[in-house]
Amino acid sequence: MHTPHHWTTTPITPDLLRGALDLERTEHGVLPHRLPARARAQCADPQLAMAESQPSGVRLALRTRASTIELDTLPTKRVYRGAPPRPDGVYDLLVDGRLTDQASVGDGNTVTIDLATGTAQHQPGPIGTVRFTGLADRVKDVEIWLPHNETTELVALRTDAPVEAAPRGERRVWLHHGSSISHGSDAASPTTTWPARAASLGGVELVNLGLGGSALLDPFTARAMRDTPADLISVKIGINLVNADLMRLRALGPAVHGFLDTIREGHPTAPLLVVSPLYCPIHEDTPGPGAFDLSALSAGELRFRATGDPDERAAGKLTLTVIREELARIVRQRAAQDPGLSYLDGLDLYGEADFAELPLPDQLHPDAATHHRIGERFAGLVFEDEGPFCAPGA
Structure with missing residues (x-):
């Protein structure tokens, strides 16, 4: 040129x-x-x-x-x-x-x-x-x-x-980790992913470690978060553990504790929010692994399905319902020693009624309009009023 x-x-x-x-x-x-x-x-x-x-x-x-x-x-x-x-x-x-x-x-x-x-x-x-x-x-x-x-x-x-x-200014830095939904899958543009929308409404600088298919409690991700300067930290965990069929219930608790312990090594007092999975019918009560729906693909559509058996929950296989209960329990257990730790139920961001109105087109990922809704809900619940990330003196 x-x-x-x-x-x-x-x-x-x-x-x-x-x-x-x-x-x-x-x-x-x-x-x-x-x-x-x-x-x-x-x-x-x-x-x-x-x-x-x-x-x-x-x-x-x-x-x-x-x-x-x-x-x-x-x-x-x-x-x-x-x-x-x-x-x-x-x-x-x-x-x-x-x-x-x-x-x-x-x-x-x-x-x-x-x-x-x-x-x-x-x-x-x-x-x-x-x-x-x-x-x-x-x-x-x-x-x-x-x-x-x-x-x-x-x-x-x-x-x-x-x-x-550009000067960095006085805005607080929000470090967020999650799955493809946090990464922005099917959002219309980079500033309209739900974390970018929430960061804009909350007046903070976003560092987005939403990693499609890869929110798997990896220790190296926890160390990266530990070593990244941040004022506010959130971790959204669950859907990838299920659709990768990565671990059983026995491994989940210690892995979550270890992930949070590592973050706390670098950020001992920062507000730290644990967010459980959004509503996703295919995996609410059916374990993974998740798979591409090849019959839909033959019709030119991209869709996902769950291939596990609900009866396998008794053997420790994970579903979204199981993970929400476990994450809430872990945060309750830790919060007595960690006043900066809090929990947000993902169903408060996108629940069954939202799915009825704004379904997941591929059964897994929200569309552009739903990213807006989740971002606005997150900002209202987390950045405003008495939310865990509300500005000091607000």
């Missing part, structure tokens, strides 16, 4: 980014990660590698007079064989905190996933550019939120005026 000589190219360095825990140098530029290299080295799961490299909540935060901003990126697109095509990832442009523009990159690498066999094929593709023009000619704080569900290498940042890192 022809670049006028008066343009400024600014190296993309960690001080320009929010929401990433690591920045990897690549052949083309830099790749934001939401787990540090030490954590990634401890798990070779391709699902985790894909999820943590998708930059949910990661944004460039700039202060500049620029009226035009160009960002060259190399996305990695996912294609599910037999399923409807996924929309291109969305870049949200915020100017002084207000959503001002949106764009996408149509080019990039593709990974074609065969759900019937579990195989994946990688196809390299070209670098693309998002371009935002017509911005006000004044000093302003600009955020470019990267696509929450599309791995994005950052290649070059060009502007028609110099940029510097």
Whole structure:
């Protein structure tokens, strides 16, 4: 692309980014990660590698007079064989905190996933550019939120005026960990995932460790949270433990305790909220593993189903109902020694009545409208009034 000589190219360095825990140098530029290299080295799961490299909540935060901003990126697109095509990832442009523009990159690498066999094929593709023009000619704080569900290498940042890192300000930092729903699956854009919506309403800075398919009480995730500066911390646990059929009831309690113990090593007094699963009928009383519904796929639809037997609960297999009871019990037990610890029932965010009105299109993930509702509910219950994250003196 022809670049006028008066343009400024600014190296993309960690001080320009929010929401990433690591920045990897690549052949083309830099790749934001939401787990540090030490954590990634401890798990070779391709699902985790894909999820943590998708930059949910990661944004460039700039202060500049620029009226035009160009960002060259190399996305990695996912294609599910037999399923409807996924929309291109969305870049949200915020100017002084207000959503001002949106764009996408149509080019990039593709990974074609065969759900019937579990195989994946990688196809390299070209670098693309998002371009935002017509911005006000004044000093302003600009955020470019990267696509929450599309791995994005950052290649070059060009502007028609110099940029510097936006000041961090006085806002409290909220560190959140959860599953694909927290990651933002099926939200319309990166600032409309339910955690981003809740953070905006709560007036806090989000660090989103929602990891699709990977909220599995991994010790390396707890250590990453322990080592990440934060004022407010939440952990949403349950659905992935069930749909991965990862552990039995005997392992769950000690794993939750260990996860919370590790977080507390780095954040001994910060408000710490444990959130149980949202309503999900296929797994309320039926254990995992979860699976793709291949009969739906043959009709061109992406849907999930539970393959376990409800009678297996007696042998310690986990369901969402079992996990909610256990999480509530653990928080009650710990709260006597940990006054900063609290519990939120996920059914208060999205319950049976919500499912009747706004069903889960694929039986697992909320749609864009439901992300708005969950974010607003969370903000009302957690950030406002007497909520566990309410501002001091509020």
